[in-house]
Each structure stands twice: as C-alpha cells, then as structure tokens.
Amino acid sequence: MAWSDISCVEQLIERGALDQYRLHVFSEEPMRAYDRVHLSEYFSGRDAESLALGEASLYQTPGVILHLGGARCWKSTVHAAK
Numbered sequence: 154m155a156w157s158d159i160s161c162v163e164q165l166i167e168r169g170a171l172d173q174y175r176l177h178v179f180s181e182e183p184m185r186a187y188d189r190v191h192l193s194e195y196f197s198g199r200d201a202e203s204l205a206l207g208e209a210s211l212y213q214t215p216g217v218i219l220h221l222g223g224a225r226c227w228k229s230t231v232h233a234a235k
Contacts, residue, residue, distance in 0.1 A: 158178065158186065159186055159206055159207040159211070162176055162178060162211065162217065163207070163211065166211075166214065166217070171214070171215070171216040171217070174216070174231065174232070175216045175217075175218060176216060176217045176218070177218045177220060177226075178212070178217065178218070178219045178220065179220045179225060179226040180219070180220065180221050180222075181222075181223055181225060182221065182222070183221055183222040183223075184201065184205070184221065185205045185206070185207065185209065185212070185219070185221070186205070186206040186207065187201065187204040187205050187206060188204045188205075188206060191204060192204065
C-alpha cells in the first residue's frame, strides 16, 4: 500500500463514494502503509505509528475496511453497499 492508495481512499470518501459503496483496502504488509524513506529511523527509536502514512481513523470510518497481512486483491468488482 502506498501514499497514492491512501490519497485515493480519502478522495473517494470526500466525493461521497461511501453513500453507495464499501471500500476494501488490501495490503500484503502486516501494518498500515508507512514512510519507507525514513524507515531506518525506526531502528534508532522512532515508533511505528509516527512512520504510518495517513491517519488510523481513516480505517475506522464506517464502510472502509482494511485487510492487512498477506491479503491480495486478484480482481476488482463494484457492488453497491446494502
């Protein structure tokens, strides 16, 4: 998952996508997207949350579901939320 993925989810929410759809976000990583450029700082004491990209609250939004740790998306489909 990259910064562009987070930005896409934020824009979909802002444009009202959750009125009709649920957004499923898939990541092979076991944690939310993080700042890989500054990853070495984690090993010198910086905490993982400070490296996270985007706000954790984004994935607590009703209708936004985050799938972590090996989740792969092989196909994308559009279904209206029920």
